[in-house]
Amino acid sequence: MVLPRARGLVAVARAAQGRRRVDSAEGCPSPEPASRRAALYVHWPYCEKRCSYCNFNKYVARGGVHEAALRHCLVTEASTLLRLSGVRRVESVFFGGGTPSLASPHTVATILEAVAKAAHLPVDAEVTLEANPTSAPGSRLVEFGAAGVNRLSIGLQSLDDAELQLLGRTHSARDGLRTLAAARRLFPGRVSADLMFGLPAQRLGPWLGQLRELLRHCDDHLSLYQLSLERGTALFTRVQRGAVPGPDPELAAAMYAEGRSLLRAAGFRQYEVSSFARHGALSTHNWTYWQCGQYLGVGPGAHGRFVPQASGGHTREARIQTLEPDNWMKEVMLFSHGTRKRIPLGELELLEEVLVMGLRTDVGITHQHWQQFEPQLTLWDVFGASEEVKGLQERGLLVLDHRGLRCSWEGLAVLDSLLLTLLPRLQEVWQQRSPRPEPGG
Ligand SMILES: C[S@@+](CC[C@H](N)C(=O)[O-])C[C@H]1O[C@@H](n2cnc3c(N)ncnc32)[C@H](O)[C@@H]1O
Ligand SMILES: C[S@@+](CC[C@H](N)C(=O)[O-])C[C@H]1O[C@@H](n2cnc3c(N)ncnc32)[C@H](O)[C@@H]1O
Numbered sequence: 001m002v003l004p005r006a007r008g009l010v011a012v013a014r015a016a017q018g019r020r021r022v023d024s025a026e027g028c029p030s031p032e033p034a035s036r037r038a039a040l041y042v043h044w045p046y047c048e049k050r051c052s053y054c055n056f057n058k059y060v061a062r063g064g065v066h067e068a069a070l071r072h073c074l075v076t077e078a079s080t081l082l083r084l085s086g087v088r089r090v091e092s093v094f095f096g097g098g099t100p101s102l103a104s105p106h107t108v109a110t111i112l113e114a115v116a117k118a119a120h121l122p123v124d125a126e127v128t129l130e131a132n133p134t135s136a137p138g139s140r141l142v143e144f145g146a147a148g149v150n151r152l153s154i155g156l157q158s159l160d161d162a163e164l165q166l167l168g169r170t171h172s173a174r175d176g177l178r179t180l181a182a183a184r185r186l187f188p189g190r191v192s193a194d195l196m197f198g199l200p201a202q203r204l205g206p207w208l209g210q211l212r213e214l215l216r217h218c219d220d221h222l223s224l225y226q227l228s229l230e231r232g233t234a235l236f237t238r239v240q241r242g243a244v245p246g247p248d249p250e251l252a253a254a255m256y257a258e259g260r261s262l263l264r265a266a267g268f269r270q271y272e273v274s275s276f277a278r279h280g281a282l283s284t285h286n287w288t289y290w291q292c293g294q295y296l297g298v299g300p301g302a303h304g305r306f307v308p309q310a311s312g313g314h315t316r317e318a319r320i321q322t323l324e325p326d327n328w329m330k331e332v333m334l335f336s337h338g339t340r341k342r343i344p345l346g347e348l349e350l351l352e353e354v355l356v357m358g359l360r361t362d363v364g365i366t367h368q369h370w371q372q373f374e375p376q377l378t379l380w381d382v383f384g385a386s387e388e389v390k391g392l393q394e395r396g397l398l399v400l401d402h403r404g405l406r407c408s409w410e411g412l413a414v415l416d417s418l419l420l421t422l423l424p425r426l427q428e429v430w431q432q433r434s435p436r437p438e439p440g441g
């Protein structure tokens, strides 16, 4: 049963307030330095069924999921990584997967409680849950709201039943729209939907028709994802065997171009390559990724980027947790975390990430933002004198001005090709820079 809108929302707000520490008597935030702040990602690794195109880290649990054990491990790992990182303020939480809407709301609530115990989780922090459409979405979504979730990302993928079947989805287009409607009633202004394009045999006109239909039903956030045909997936095999046509990259580019124009005309800001928002409904969690903020990755296969301050570290590390859930759980039981890989990021590597991630956004990289990562070489020093960069500016693809470096509207659609010029330029200038004094020397 779907609770009436007001009641559901009051329950959400009460639950959130009861659960989290309030900033101060006036509710004013006491900002922590960037090194003490992070976003937190939680990976739920299970799905009901494998979709034909997906190569994310997901499993179908044949004998059922041992949820109590998994919950215990997620809580343990979250607490450990918060301690190791020295992070005191968690600015957003994202439950992704896999299919985290298959987890029980109790699990989601328990993890959020543990995070709020180990660090400060502001009352208004964005807490997203990815939800797959179902035929009866209402009551579970209410419970997720009561558990502390305040944003939903619905994996709609398509509004065409034949396409959904090709993708191996478990829901119909009608289920997708119903789930979207239920989500909007409960989380108004805080619902996103993912739509894919560039599918085998998909045509421009009908796909634009889907997008127009979605515009009649959607909330304030949409993500458009071009199908990436991944080796090892069932769809890849079918294309290889000639059972279905391979995706057409030129047609996909036309879909992207028309789709983003349609969304712009409908009042959406394209704030990132795949992400569109109106009424300021940008995702703060994903924004942290694009701004190269710190984030902790909890759960099988989760990725993180942070400085392990508690062990005296000064270098940001890329961390990847063990992929396979049972192995990951064994490691968490033994060591309190299942970190499989720790890769210290060199200064140049970090700057490359700042460039690649920042240019995905419409704001690009401001001079202030760049300076936080590289105080000595300015964006002008790196890109100002390059003839190739000037060429990109003259072609109207790139802007370097008093605000910083960013793609134009046209440039954002061909970012990968711009990076073929920008990354080597950064590497070249970095190698030629004057040597820095040894630390402490
Ligand atoms: C990994 S899924 C997890 C969310 C949820 N399980 C679902 O399927 O809706 C997150 C999003 O990634 C996108 N995605 C997954 N595989 C993809 C692929 N091969 N190409 C493009 N997008 C993909 C889908 O749009 C999906 O909504
Ligand atoms: C493709 S994005 C979809 C975001 C959605 N459109 C939104 O606006 O919130 C989400 C997926 O990326 C992956 N993902 C995100 N952050 C991750 C991290 N830190 N570690 C591992 N996977 C991550 C997960 O598979 C997750 O389901």
Ligand code: SF4
Pocket (backbone or CB within 6 Å): 046, 047, 048, 049, 050, 051, 054, 055, 056, 058, 097, 098, 099, 132, 155
């Ligand atoms: S697309 Fe989503 S539901 Fe489908 S297999 Fe991948 S993670 Fe699972």
